[in-house]
Structure formats: C-alpha cells, structure tokens
Amino acid sequence: MKVVLQDLVKKYPASDSIAVNHVDLTIADSELIVFLGPSGCGKTTTMRMIAGLETPDGGKIFIGERDVTYVAPKDRRVAMVFQNFSMYPSMTVYENIAFPLQALKRSKAEIDQLVREAAELVGVSALLKRGVRQVSGGEAQRVSLARAMVRRPEVFLMDEPLSSLDAKLRVQMRTEIKRLHQETRSTMVFVTHDQEEAMTLGDRIVVMSQGKVQQVGTPHEVFFDPYNLFVATFVGTPGMNLFDGVIQQSGDTLCVDLQGYMQPIPERFRATLNAKTPTPVKWGIRPEGIRFVDATDPNSLAGQIEIIESLGSRQLVFVRSGDKLFSVIVDSLHPVRQGENCHLHFDETRIHLFEAQNGRSLTQRG
Ligand SMILES: Nc1ncnc2c1ncn2[C@@H]1O[C@H](COP(=O)(O)OP(=O)(O)O)[C@@H](O)[C@H]1O
Ligand SMILES: [Mg+2]
Numbered sequence: 391m392k393v394v395l396q397d398l399v400k401k402y403p404a405s406d407s408i409a410v411n412h413v414d415l416t417i418a419d420s421e422l423i424v425f426l427g428p429s430g431c432g433k434t435t436t437m438r439m440i441a442g443l444e445t446p447d448g449g450k451i452f453i454g455e456r457d458v459t460y461v462a463p464k465d466r467r468v469a470m471v472f473q474n475f476s477m478y479p480s481m482t483v484y485e486n487i488a489f490p491l492q493a494l495k496r497s498k499a500e501i502d503q504l505v506r507e508a509a510e511l512v513g514v515s516a517l518l519k520r521g522v523r524q525v526s527g528g529e530a531q532r533v534s535l536a537r538a539m540v541r542r543p544e545v546f547l548m549d550e551p552l553s554s555l556d557a558k559l560r561v562q563m564r565t566e567i568k569r570l571h572q573e574t575r576s577t578m579v580f581v582t583h584d585q586e587e588a589m590t591l592g593d594r595i596v597v598m599s600q601g602k603v604q605q606v607g608t609p610h611e612v613f614f615d616p617y618n619l620f621v622a623t624f625v626g627t628p629g630m631n632l633f634d635g636v637i638q639q640s641g642d643t644l645c646v647d648l649q650g651y652m653q654p655i656p657e658r659f660r661a662t663l664n665a666k667t668p669t670p671v672k673w674g675i676r677p678e679g680i681r682f683v684d685a686t687d688p689n690s691l692a693g694q695i696e697i698i699e700s701l702g703s704r705q706l707v708f709v710r711s712g713d714k715l716f717s718v719i720v721d722s723l724h725p726v727r728q729g730e731n732c733h734l735h736f737d738e739t740r741i742h743l744f745e746a747q748n749g750r751s752l753t754q755r756g
Pocket of ligand 2: 433434435549
C-alpha cells in the first residue's frame, strides 16, 4: 500500500518547538523506507501519526487512496514494532504471536495457520512451545516481528526495533528484515538514528532534522549527493572533511581559495557558480575522495601524516596541512608512516560546495 503524508504538522502542547513541521512524503507500495535523524527530530511522532496513535495538528495521511487522518488505529491495517517491545511473560511464544488474532476473534484453525506462517518467516518455528522468558534477546525481537506480521498489515512500522540488541545481532537482524521485506513485499517504514543501519536497509532514506525533511533519496543519493550541510555531515562515517573557503577567479579558472591553496571547481559547476565577488562557502570532500600523490603533481596540497588508524582492509589517515586536518581513507596496503610528508589530491568529481549562510548545496545534481 502506498502511504502519502501531506503537509503533516504536529506540535505537542507541552513543547515550544514543532515536533513535525510540514512534512510531505510519498512512500511507494512495497517500499522499505527509512526515517533517519538525530534523537528528537520527529521520527517517532511521524510514525505514530501514520499508526493513528497521535492526531496531527495539520495535514493529511493517506494509506492507499483512503484518507486515514482521523481513522482509529485498529482500522488502519498498520502494525508497529517498538524499540522496547513488550511480551506477555507468562505466555509461550505461540500464544504471544497469536494474541493479536485472538483479539480479532479469528477461528482456531485460521489462527494456527497464520501463527505458523509468521513464525516460519522470522525463523522461530522451533521455539513456539517455549515460554518467552526462555528465549534470547534476538529471538524475542523476532517473536515481536512475527506478532506484528501475523495480522498481515498493509503497512509495517518499525521504530528503532534493533537498538536494544548487541552489535553483532543488530547486523544479522538487519539482513533478516531485508529478507522479510523481500518475501512479504509489504510497505515498511523503519526508524533509526544510525546512519549505517539506514544505508544498508533502505530502498530510500528520509533524512530528518528538527521536524523537517532534509532530503529524500536512495542511500547512494544521500551519500554522494547531499542536499545540504546537515545531510552531508549526518551521513557517512568517518564524516566529510569540511572547511571554510571562498569562491573566486584565479587566472582563467574558478577556484575555491582554502586559505592559500587554490582548488579548481569542477568544470560542470563553473557556469552556474559565477563569482564576480568572492563568495564564502563551505568546501567539503569525503575521506574516500582524497588520494596520496607524488610531490610532482601540480594539483596537490602538501601535508604531514599525523595519525593512522586501521579499519581492517582500509586505513584512516589524518593529514595536517597548515591549520587544517584532513581525514583520508586508503587501502591498507598503501604504505603510510606517521610523521611522513605527503601530498594530497582531491578527486574533482567528489568535491561539494555549500552556501556558507544557509548550508544549501551549490553542487547538488538532483
Ligand atoms: N508526548 C510528548 N510531549 C511533548 N513533547 C514530545 C512528546 N513526544 C515527543 N516530544 C517532542 O517532540 C520532538 C520529536 O520527538 P520524537 O518524535 O520522539 O523524535 P525522535 O523519534 O526523532 O527521537 C522532540 O522535541 C520531543 O521532545
Ligand atoms: Mg524516537
């Protein structure tokens, strides 16, 4: 089912700020979409409005073609899994999964079939007879997924469902959720503050900050083509290198003056970025967009290697040049030594420029 949020607004009486500030979003049928943003940016509130647990102060919500803005949660065919999922501790796994169906007064045979199908999908068939106290954290989370799925929701909402699990299990459950999505093809909305989780899971990511959508795009788009400084800094670890600079003409070429080092601006942006007067910008490049080159390379910046951190197959190298510190990611086989002099080359296609005033990207393609 398609889900459409139209100019959605929510303000809690107890709070000065607006929790959800004019959000417009179309979630496609069968899409797995991820809401990503820091704590307090409005992810849960948006999700609770889709579920019908909060009433919007403005705007509309459509599920399919139906306006559900004021429809009761139980009539929306939406299921929600929370971070702190709760189970009935005195019941078995089977009874926990069956519970939502009993409330719907389904026949015993029908309940049995639906419970077994849901258990099979999340891989807890062998645990059905156990008490929920006798299953591990990861298994319990699967049971809660099965319990949400058993009603065959048209829209599946998951609010940080993996954040109470340890790191290894979290990575494993991510893959399971992806598989679950491929098998059920239900529309899923997944909330997280973890950008890595968002990147690996989402067909598309909705990046939020302070109640507003900052960018909607594929993981590739938000990573390589961020719409503004917020997205550029929130997505990607280690983060993008960012420095103050000034766009100005240097001979025949439009450049960014990084306090002395003149970096040519990518050809394709030169026409749109006229610089009759020097324009202050933020200049950015991801650590993966920087290479070590020979001193003879004319387009390079001299520096000195300060710190080297191993990332396994790759290494993170911090290079100082004047008052600037660059983080550079290179293959671990690339020889680097602490204290050594080096030269950095910036991949022109991976340079970002942002308006100094409002953070809007000047180099975004979309
Ligand atoms: N029940 C509530 N009463 C008052 N303010 C709330 C309530 N729930 C959330 N807020 C506020 O609304 C904003 C968005 O919160 P929330 O949607 O929970 O963010 P997130 O899930 O992204 O962490 C925050 O500023 C939060 O403090
Ligand atoms: Mg939340």
